[in-house]
Amino acid sequence: MKTYNLALIPGDGIGVDVTSAAMEVLSAAARGRFAVETTAFPWSCAYYLEHGVMMPADGIETLRGFDAIFLGAVGWPATVPDSVSLHGLLLPIRQAFDQYANIRPHRLLAGVEGPLKAQGFDILCIRENTEGEYSGAGGRVHRGSDNEVAVETSVFTRKGVERILRFGFEQARARRKHLTSVTKSNAQKYSMVFWDEVTRTLAAEYPDVTVSHMHIDAMAAKMVMAPQDLDVVVASNLFGDILTDLGAAIQGGLGFAASANINPDRSAPSMFEPVHGSAPDIAGKNVANPIAAIWSVAQMLDHLGEAETSAAVLAAIEAATAQGIGIRPGLNTTAEIKAAVVAALEA
Amino acid sequence: MKTYNLALIPGDGIGVDVTSAAMEVLSAAARGRFAVETTAFPWSCAYYLEHGVMMPADGIETLRGFDAIFLGAVGWPATVPDSVSLHGLLLPIRQAFDQYANIRPHRLLAGVEGPLKAQGFDILCIRENTEGEYSGAGGRVHRGSDNEVAVETSVFTRKGVERILRFGFEQARARRKHLTSVTKSNAQKYSMVFWDEVTRTLAAEYPDVTVSHMHIDAMAAKMVMAPQDLDVVVASNLFGDILTDLGAAIQGGLGFAASANINPDRSAPSMFEPVHGSAPDIAGKNVANPIAAIWSVAQMLDHLGEAETSAAVLAAIEAATAQGIGIRPGLNTTAEIKAAVVAALEA
Numbered sequence: 001m002k003t004y005n006l007a008l009i010p011g012d013g014i015g016v017d018v019t020s021a022a023m024e025v026l027s028a029a030a031r032g033r034f035a036v037e038t039t040a041f042p043w044s045c046a047y048y049l050e051h052g053v054m055m056p057a058d059g060i061e062t063l064r065g066f067d068a069i070f071l072g073a074v075g076w077p078a079t080v081p082d083s084v085s086l087h088g089l090l091l092p093i094r095q096a097f098d099q100y101a102n103i104r105p106h107r108l109l110a111g112v113e114g115p116l117k118a119q120g121f122d123i124l125c126i127r128e129n130t131e132g133e134y135s136g137a138g139g140r141v142h143r144g145s146d147n148e149v150a151v152e153t154s155v156f157t158r159k160g161v162e163r164i165l166r167f168g169f170e171q172a173r174a175r176r177k178h179l180t181s182v183t184k185s186n187a188q189k190y191s192m193v194f195w196d197e198v199t200r201t202l203a204a205e206y207p208d209v210t211v212s213h214m215h216i217d218a219m220a221a222k223m224v225m226a227p228q229d230l231d232v233v234v235a236s237n238l239f240g241d242i243l244t245d246l247g248a249a250i251q252g253g254l255g256f257a258a259s260a261n262i263n264p265d266r267s268a269p270s271m272f273e274p275v276h277g278s279a280p281d282i283a284g285k286n287v288a289n290p291i292a293a294i295w296s297v298a299q300m301l302d303h304l305g306e307a308e309t310s311a312a313v314l315a316a317i318e319a320a321t322a323q324g325i326g327i328r329p330g331l332n333t334t335a336e337i338k339a340a341v342v343a344a345l346e347a
Numbered sequence: 348m349k350t351y352n353l354a355l356i357p358g359d360g361i362g363v364d365v366t367s368a369a370m371e372v373l374s375a376a377a378r379g380r381f382a383v384e385t386t387a388f389p390w391s392c393a394y395y396l397e398h399g400v401m402m403p404a405d406g407i408e409t410l411r412g413f414d415a416i417f418l419g420a421v422g423w424p425a426t427v428p429d430s431v432s433l434h435g436l437l438l439p440i441r442q443a444f445d446q447y448a449n450i451r452p453h454r455l456l457a458g459v460e461g462p463l464k465a466q467g468f469d470i471l472c473i474r475e476n477t478e479g480e481y482s483g484a485g486g487r488v489h490r491g492s493d494n495e496v497a498v499e500t501s502v503f504t505r506k507g508v509e510r511i512l513r514f515g516f517e518q519a520r521a522r523r524k525h526l527t528s529v530t531k532s533n534a535q536k537y538s539m540v541f542w543d544e545v546t547r548t549l550a551a552e553y554p555d556v557t558v559s560h561m562h563i564d565a566m567a568a569k570m571v572m573a574p575q576d577l578d579v580v581v582a583s584n585l586f587g588d589i590l591t592d593l594g595a596a597i598q599g600g601l602g603f604a605a606s607a608n609i610n611p612d613r614s615a616p617s618m619f620e621p622v623h624g625s626a627p628d629i630a631g632k633n634v635a636n637p638i639a640a641i642w643s644v645a646q647m648l649d650h651l652g653e654a655e656t657s658a659a660v661l662a663a664i665e666a667a668t669a670q671g672i673g674i675r676p677g678l679n680t681t682a683e684i685k686a687a688v689v690a691a692l693e694a
C-alpha cells in the first residue's frame with residue numbers, strides 16, 4: 001500500500017481544533033486505499049513564546065522531505081504580533097517551497113445559504129502567492145516627523161506572472177474554458193500593464209480559452225452581482241487575497257473556504273490550509289467549522305494523485321451539509337460536523 | 348440671489364446622458380433659492396481625437412476659478428486608451444486641486460433591492476484620492492526579456508495619511524461615531540503599518556469615536572456578510588477604490604453610486620461625479636440610470652453650503668425610487684427617472 005508522509009502544523013487557536021477533525025476524516029478516507037504517516041510539529045505562537053522563534057532554524061529543511069504539509073492556522077495577535085507569527089512561519093513556507101499557486105474554490109455547498117440572493121456560482125480563484133504586492137520591499141524615511149514618507153514596492157517578474165497565468169489557463173482548460181485576469185491597469189501603469197501584456201501573450205497559446213480582463217474594483221462588484229458568470233479567476237497576491245475572502249463570504253463564510261498552496265513543479269512540498277485564521281475567541285470550544293479544513297484535505301488528496309478519494313471526501317462533506325449539518329455558525333459542534341462527514345464517507 | 352459658477356464636463360458615453368438629466372434636476376432644485384451659472388467644457392475622448400489632448404494646456408487653470416466641477420464620465424477604450432483618457436483628465440483634476448477626500452455613500456434607497464439578503468446598512472466610504480497605490484511611481488527593466496521586472500511603488504506621506512484620517516474622524520463624529528480603518532498591515536509592513544500608526548495617534552484625539560482596524564480582505568468579506576455593522580470607512584486610494592465598487596454593488600449597482608472628490612481646505616474647487624464609467628455600449632440610448640449623478644448633485648449642494656436643498660434632492664430621489672422608478676436596470680428611461688425626481692422636487 002502506498003504511504004504518504006504528511007507534515008502537520010496545527011498552529012494556533014482553532015487551527016488545532018479543525019486540524020484534528022480534518023485528520024480523522026483523512027484517516028477514514030485513506031482506510032484500505034493508502035497509508036498516511038503523519039508527523040506533527042508544534043510550531044505556533046505558544047512555541048514562539050517558549051523558543052523565541054516560530055519554528056527552528058532548520059524548520060524549512062525538515063519540511064522539505066515530506067509529500068505534503070497541512071497547516072491549521074497561525075496567529076495569536078494578543079501576545080505575538082502578526083509580523084512575527086505570519087512572517088515567521090506561514091509566509092516563509094509559501095516562499096521557500098515556491099508554492100506560487102494559491103488555489104481557492106468558491107461555490108455554495110448543498111444546503112448552505114450564502115449572503116447573496118444569487119445561487120449556482122462555481123469559481124476557482126488562482127492567487128499568485130510569492131511576489132507582487134506582498135514582496136516585502138519598501139521602507140520609511142523621516143520616521144516620526146511631519147515629513148515622513150513610507151513606500152511599499154510591488155515587484156512583478158515575468159517568470160512569476162507567466163507561470164501563474166499559465167497555471168490558470170491550464171485550470172480553465174480543464175473546466176469551463178473561461179479565464180478572468182484581474183488587474184488595475186488604468187491606475188497602476190507599470191505592474192498591472194505588464195500583467196495585462198503577459199496575459200495577452202499567453203492567451204494566444206490558449207485559443208480554446210475565453211479571456212476576460214477586469215479591473216479589481218469592477219471585479220469585486222461582479223463577485224457580488226453576477227458570480228455565476230465567473231469560472232477561473234487569476235489575480236496577483238493582493239488582489240487574489242481580497243477576492244478569495246470575498247469568495248469565502250459569498251460561499252457562506254470562512255468556515256467553508258479551502259485553500260491549496262501549490263508548487264506545480266513538484267520541486268518541493270505543497271501546503272494545504274483553510275483560509276480562516278486562528279480565531280482565538282472561539283478556540284478550543286468545539287465550535288469551529290472544520291469543513292474548510294476538510295475541503296483542504298480533499299485538495300491535498302487531489303494533488304497527491306488520489307483523485308477518487310478526494311472526490312469521495314468532497315461528496316461526504318456535501319452529504320453532511322445537504323442534511324443541514326454545519327451550514328450555519330453555532331448549529332453544530334466541530335465534533336458533530338466531523339462525525340457526519342466520516343459517517344457519509346463510510347456509508 | 349446667490350450665484351454659483353459650475354464647470355460642467357459631461358465627458359464620454361453615458362456621462363453625457365446622466366449629466367444632462369442631473370443638470371435639469373439641479374435647475375429645478377435651485378429655482379427660487381439660488382442661481383447656477385453653468386459653463387460646459389467638451390473635454391472627452393472625442394475632443395482628444397480632434398485635438399490630441401483630453402483638455403487644453405490651460406484646462407486646470409480654467410477650472411480653478413469655479414465654485415465646483417461636475418463630471419459625467421470619461422473613457423472610450425475602443426478608440427482612446429485609458430492611460431490617455433483617465434490620466435489626461437480625471438486623475439489630473441483630482442490631483443491638481445488636492446481633492447484628497449473621495450466620499451462615497453452606500454445605502455439602499457427606498458424600493459431598491461440589492462444583491463444581498465442583508466438590508467439596512469448605511470456606510471460612508473472615505474477614500475484617499477491623491478497618493479498611495481496610485482502614485483504612479485515605478486518602472487520596468489529588461490523590457491520584453493525573460494528577465495523582465497516591473498515595479499510599482501505605493502507612496503504614503505504622513506500629511507496625506509493624517510489628513511484623510513482626520514477627515515474621516517470628523518465625518519464619524521457627525522454620524523454614528525464609528526470609524527473603520529482598512530489596511531493590510533499583516534502583509535505590507537511599510538505602508539500599511541505606517542497607516543495603522545497614524546490611525547492610532549489620531550484616535551487618541553477623538554476618544555468619542557470607536558475605531559476598528561480591519562484588513563482589506565476581511566473588510567471585503569464584511570461588506571457582504573455584515574454591512575450593517577459599518578459606519579464610516581477610511582481607506583487608501585486602492586482599497587477605497589475596491590470597497591466603493593463593492594459598496595456600489597451592494598446598494599444595487601453602479602447606477603446608484605454617487606461620489607464627491609473633495610478639497611476640504613477649499614483652496615480649489617471640488618469635483619462631483621457618479622462612480623460609474625462611460626458605458627459606451629448603452630451611450631445615447633436614454634437608458635442610463637441618472638440617480639448616481641443626481642445624488643452627486645446633492646453631494647455638491649451640501650458642499651456648497653446648500654444643505655437644505657441637498658436634502659430635498661436626496662428626498663426627491665428616494666420619493667421616486669419608493670414608487671419603483673429606476674430601481675432596476677431597464678425598468679425606466681433616463682428621461683422618466685429624471686422626470687420623476689423633478690416632479691417629487693416640485694411637489
Ligand SMILES: CC(C)[C@H](C(=O)O)[C@@H](O)C(=O)O
Pocket residue numbers: 086241275533534564
Ligand atoms: C494571514 C495573511 C498574511 C494571509 C495572506 O494575506 O496571505 C491570509 O490573509 C491568507 O489569505 O492566506
Ligand SMILES: CC(C)[C@H](C(=O)O)[C@@H](O)C(=O)O
Pocket residue numbers: 186187217433588622
Ligand atoms: C477610472 C479609474 C481610474 C477610477 C479610479 O480608480 O480612481 C475609478 O475606478 C473610480 O473609482 O473613480
